[in-house]
Structure formats: C-alpha cells, structure tokens
Amino acid sequence: MELDKIEEKDLRMGIANQVVFAETLEKLAASNKNIMVVTSDSRGSGKLVPFGEKYPNQIVEVGIAEQNLVGVAAGLASAGKKPFAVSPACFITARALEQIKNDVAYSDNPAVLVGISAGVSYGALGTTHHSLHDYAVLRAINNISILAPADNFETEQAVHFAAAADKPVYIRLGKKPMPFLNDVDAKFEFGKGRRVREGKDLIFIATGETVYPALSAANELKEKHGVESTVISMHTIKPLDTELLDNLAAYGVPIITVEEHMVNGGLGEACASHLMQKRHHVPFVMVGIPDEYTVTGSQVEIFNYYGISKDGLYCLGKEMLSN
Amino acid sequence: MTDKELQLKSVYLRRNILKYIYMAKAGHTGGSLSCIDILNVLYNRVLNIDPDDAKNPNRDRYIQSKGHCVEALFTTLADRGFFPESDLETLCQHESHYIGHPTKKVNGVEQNTGALGHGLSICVGEAIAAKLDGKPHRVFTLLGDGELPEGSNWEAFLSAAHYKLDNLYAILDYNKQQITGDNAEVMNLDSVREKLESFGWAVKEVDGHNLFELEEALNNGPLVVGKPSFIIANTIKGKGVSYMERNIKWHHGVPSPEQYELAMSELQEAEDLI
Numbered sequence: 001m002e003l004d005k006i007e008e009k010d011l012r013m014g015i016a017n018q019v020v021f022a023e024t025l026e027k028l029a030a031s032n033k034n035i036m037v038v039t040s041d042s043r044g045s046g047k048l049v050p051f052g053e054k055y056p057n058q059i060v061e062v063g064i065a066e067q068n069l070v071g072v073a074a075g076l077a078s079a080g081k082k083p084f085a086v087s088p089a090c091f092i093t094a095r096a097l098e099q100i101k102n103d104v105a106y107s108d109n110p111a112v113l114v115g116i117s118a119g120v121s122y123g124a125l126g127t128t129h130h131s132l133h134d135y136a137v138l139r140a141i142n143n144i145s146i147l148a149p150a151d152n153f154e155t156e157q158a159v160h161f162a163a164a165a166d167k168p169v170y171i172r173l174g175k176k177p178m179p180f181l182n183d184v185d186a187k188f189e190f191g192k193g194r195r196v197r198e199g200k201d202l203i204f205i206a207t208g209e210t211v212y213p214a215l216s217a218a219n220e221l222k223e224k225h226g227v228e229s230t231v232i233s234m235h236t237i238k239p240l241d242t243e244l245l246d247n248l249a250a251y252g253v254p255i256i257t258v259e260e261h262m263v264n265g266g267l268g269e270a271c272a273s274h275l276m277q278k279r280h281h282v283p284f285v286m287v288g289i290p291d292e293y294t295v296t297g298s299q300v301e302i303f304n305y306y307g308i309s310k311d312g313l314y315c316l317g318k319e320m321l322s323n
Numbered sequence: 324m325t326d327k328e329l330q331l332k333s334v335y336l337r338r339n340i341l342k343y344i345y346m347a348k349a350g351h352t353g354g355s356l357s358c359i360d361i362l363n364v365l366y367n368r369v370l371n372i373d374p375d376d377a378k379n380p381n382r383d384r385y386i387q388s389k390g391h392c393v394e395a396l397f398t399t400l401a402d403r404g405f406f407p408e409s410d411l412e413t414l415c416q417h418e419s420h421y422i423g424h425p426t427k428k429v430n431g432v433e434q435n436t437g438a439l440g441h442g443l444s445i446c447v448g449e450a451i452a453a454k455l456d457g458k459p460h461r462v463f464t465l466l467g468d469g470e471l472p473e474g475s476n477w478e479a480f481l482s483a484a485h486y487k488l489d490n491l492y493a494i495l496d497y498n499k500q501q502i503t504g505d506n507a508e509v510m511n512l513d514s515v516r517e518k519l520e521s522f523g524w525a526v527k528e529v530d531g532h533n534l535f536e537l538e539e540a541l542n543n544g545p546l547v548v549g550k551p552s553f554i555i556a557n558t559i560k561g562k563g564v565s566y567m568e569r570n571i572k573w574h575h576g577v578p579s580p581e582q583y584e585l586a587m588s589e590l591q592e593a594e595d596l597i
Contacts, residue, residue: 075448
C-alpha cells in the first residue's frame with residue numbers, strides 16, 4: 001500500500017497536512033496581526049516561506065536553537081501575541097521539552113507548538129529525526145493539549161482551534177499528502193473523536209496519518225467478510241474523549257488502537273488505561289512502533305513492517321474476530 | 324523614597340529574607356542575600372509597575388531567571404504592596420501558593436521560573452513583542468552565574484543581539500559561587516564581559532551592593548542604542564551576615580536560633596550605621 005495513492009475509491013486526495021497548516025495560518029494572519037510564526041531554520045520544511053514574505057513582521061527566526069524557540073514563543077504569548085512555534089516534532093518535543101513543560105505549560109503561556117514531519121515521516125533519516133515519544137512526554141505534562149489531525153479538514157480545524165485557544169496546544173503534523181476522510185459526524189470538535197466509519201463488529205481507534213490505513217483495513221474487512229467496523233480519528237490525544245471510549249466499549253467488540261508512535265505511553269495506553277479503570281473488559285490490541293531499534297525504511301515501509309497498514313490491520317482485525 | 328530610605332530598605336529586606344527562611348526552615352539564603360540590593364533598586368527605583376494594576380500591558384517586566392532566590396523576590400514584592408507580608412509566613416508550607424520558586428499564583432510574579440537557563444528566552448520574546456507593538460516598556464532579567472553554563476542562555480544571547488533588543492536588560496548576580504563551590508572550579512566563567520561583548524551585547528560592570536551604581540546602570544536607557552544591555556553586578560554570596568559571606572555552606576543553609584539572633588544583631592548594627 002502506498003500512502004500517497006488512494007485505494008479507497010470514494011475518497012478525495014488532499015495535500016500534506018503541514019502544507020494545509022501553513023496555508024490556514026497565512027489566511028488567519030491576514031486579519032489577526034497577533035498571529036506569529038517562530039521558526040528554528042524550519043520555515044522551508046514548515047512551508048512557511050510565503051508566510052514570511054507576506055508578513056515579515058509576524059515571523060521570528062531564532063536559528064537552529066529549539067530551546068530558545070520555545071522560550072521566545074512563551075515570551076511572545078505572555079506579551080499577548082499568538083505564536084506558533086514550528087519545528088520538526090522530534091526536536092521541539094525533545095530538545096525543548098523543559099521549555100514546553102515550564103515556560104509554556106506551567107507558566108500557562110498560550111503558545112502553539114507545531115511538530116512537523118512527525119512520527120516516522122523522515123523515514124530512512126532514522127531515529128534522530130523520528131518522533132515516537134511526543135504523545136508520551138506531553139501526556140505527562142499538565143496544561144497542554146495534544147492534537148494529531150488525520151486529514152486536511154481536521155488540520156484546518158485544528159489550526160483554527162489553536163489560534164483561538166487561551167491554553168497551550170501541541171499540533172503534530174506529517175508531510176505525506178493525505179486523503180479527505182468521509183465524515184460520519186461532519187464536524188470537528190476539540191476533545192471529541194471523529195467517526196469516519198460506523199460499524200458494530202470491530203473498532204479501530206487511530207490517530208494522525210494512521211487513520212487512513214485503519215479505514216482501508218476496515219473497508220477490506222467489509223468487502224471480504226462483511227465485517228462492519230467503526231473507525232475513529234482520535235485527533236485529540238489529550239484531553240482524551242473518554243465518553244466516546246465508554247460508548248464504544250459498550251459495543252462489546254474488539255478494539256484496535258493504531259498510532260505512529262511508540263506503544264509506550266501513546267494513544268493505545270491512554271485508551272487502555274481508561275477502559276481498564278472503568279472495568280470495560282473487551283479484547284484490546286495496540287498497534288504502533290514497538291520498543292525496539294526502529295527498522296530502516298521510508299514511512300510506508302516502516303508502517304508495513306510494523307503492521308500499521310491496510311494489510312496488517314486487516315489481518316489483525318480478522319484474527320481478533322476469529323478468536 | 325530618599326537615598327537613605329533606600330539603603331535602609333536593603334537592610335529591612337535582608338532581615339525579612341532571613342526571617343522567612345528561618346520560619347520555613349528552607350530557602351536559598353546566600354543567593355538571596357547576594358541579589359537583594361539589585362531587587363531593591365529595581366523595584367524601588369527602576370521598574371514602572373503598579374501593585375494595584377499588576378497586569379498593566381505597559382508595565383516594565385522583571386523575570387527572575389535565577390528562580391531559586393525566590394525569598395529575595397517575595398520579600399521585595401510584599402514590601403512593594405503586591406501582597407500582605409504576613410502571607411510569607413506560609414512559605415513552603417503545605418497548600419501555600421508561596422512555594423520555593425517564583426510562581427504566577429503570587430501577585431506580581433511574571434513567570435514560573437526555577438529551572439535554570441529559562442528566563443532570558445522568555446524575556447527575548449517579551450522584548451520582541453514590545454518592539455513590534457511600539458511599546459516603550461523595558462524587560463529585565465536576573466541571571467545567576469551558576470546558571471550561565473546552561474546552553475539555552477547562549478541561544479538567547481545570540482537572538483537578543485540579532486534582534487537589537489535594546490529594551491532588554493540582563494543583570495548577572497556575579498557572586499562567583501554556586502552550590503558545589505566557586506564558579507572557577509565548577510565551570511570557569513572567566514572573561515564573561517568579553518564573552519558577552521563578542522555576542523553583541525553592551526556590557527557594564529558595577530558593584531552589585533552599591534545601590535546608586537546599580538541605579539545609574541539600570542535607569543538611563545540602554546548602555547548602547549541598538550544593543551541589549553548586560554550588567555555584571557559583582558556581589559558577595561551571603562552579603563550582610565559575616566559568617567554567611569562567601570561561605571558556600573550557606574547556599575541553602577538555614578540558621579539555628581543562635582545563628583539567627585547573631586544575623587539579626589549584625590543587621591541591626593548595619594542599620595544603625597546608615
């Protein structure tokens with residue numbers, strides 16, 4: 001399966017979510033002069049060169065210095081600006097973690113942190129450039145929400161939400177073109193999972209760029225076995241939509257979580273923790289990157305290797321239903 | 324406030340630092356005593372602030388990067404009327420807002436600091452915003468010498484000079500000691516003046532216990548137009564109490580009842596001499 005080719009015939013192909021982010025922010029910045037971009041030599045990868053040309057007074061470059069990137073963003077937010085600090089997810093959430101924890105979250109400076117080329121988007125560039133820890137570390141920090149939009153629609157909505165938020169927000173974005181997902185609920189609501197497919201036999205809870213392969217697997221299960229799956233785009237990792245989890249658990253069918261993140265501390269563990277504490281005993285499997293030296297490859301090769309793919313999730317779904 | 328009253332204020336604040344550390348049985352004693360003259364000058368002669376309008380967007384900003392010397396900040400803020408001094412009786416007590424580092428839950432505190440090497444970057448953001456908005460207020464930070472090896476400071480030094488932030492003032496509380504011992508042994512900071520000048524800052528060195536030298540350095544606009552200002556305040560750790568001065572054991576030492584009485588009597592003598 002190739003992520004940049006649509007196999008699902010009824011889906012319309014979009015562009016990379018991080019391009020949508022840049023375009024959306026550019027539109028918002030026209031009428032809101034407080035919106036600012038802070039970059040760490042990352043405006044090119046963030047697709048923000050046009051933003052900088054159009055609004056030279058709304059962009060601050062700090063050079064390759066992520067700690068200062070986040071600290072400066074905190075100061076701008078404290079002064080009433082609406083800064084979006086943009087840097088590869090691997091660097092902003094690791095190198096600058098203490099600035100995120102203290103200067104943004106603890107000091108309650110409502111900056112927006114945008115992790116671009118997230119997960120294994122950088123593919124064969126390897127572990128230094130992968131962010132498989134960002135949900136885990138940010139979930140353990142009070143006063144910051146975590147958004148991982150799946151498609152262009154969710155991305156645009158997430159940027160609008162973040163621009164208006166009076167609390168710190170982290171948005172995680174990938175760089176592959178993504179298809180528009182069909183929308184059962186036809187809306188984006190912060191903190192609420194979005195149903196992109198409805199069914200009562202099996203449940204996929206996915207996030208970010210893994211929602212599409214989960215949906216493809218669900219469609220394959222229907223086509224080959226008549227299995228009807230629910231697929232959730234859990235675009236808000238924190239706060240987690242626990243109400244939705246309670247409702248889904250009541251179906252009494254297997255749940256599979258899917259994420260472009262190490263299984264330790266990610267979406268899957270967040271869901272498992274809630275389900276267990278609420279005594280929802282349903283078959284449950286977490287799909288993500290295991291705690292091991294990550295295999296070399298492109299994003300799609302890494303996805304395929306770890307079963308974050310149409311085929312992998314199809315087989316897993318079939319197996320869980322036959323048990 | 325007259326010059327004499329300002330001098331008396333320094334003694335008063337030193338007394339309060341010791342009083343509340345003694346009550347809390349915790350605190351950063353030596354560093355609070357080394358920087359208190361700087362805070363006294365800032366809050367009584369330099370900063371354009373109003374305790375009754377603490378969030379006025381045009382106020383001068385003071386962000387204390389060396390957050391552990393919170394006793395200096397809290398006693399100064401209380402004295403300036405940001406909150407009743409009696410609140411400090413709860414310092415570090417269960418459920419008190421007055422914790423062992425600056426927190427915005429306390430009126431007048433700008434940012435939650437305490438992890439070192441954070442204050443300056445936030446100030447850079449504040450100073451850039453003020454420049455963009457054409458606001459005349461100034462941004463001040465107090466750095467400890469022990470926190471200067473934090474790499475984030477040097478990232479921030481570069482950016483402050485790059486953006487020509489002459490509304491930004493960093494004051495170094497240069498007592499030349501840190502928890503393990505002398506800076507010179509822990510991590511050498513020699514030629515700090517030359518280091519900052521080479522980073523594009525304007526630098527001035529003052530006696531950090533001379534209130535009027537401090538005021539002169541801090542209250543006359545940027546040292547050089549178009550450059551951020553770096554004030555090296557040469558100080559003495561534990562300043563004002565003979566047995567604490569330059570003695571690293573008082574980095575966060577808490578006096579015994581006898582030591583407390585001795586310190587108070589020394590401060591009384593100092594007051595009588597003013």
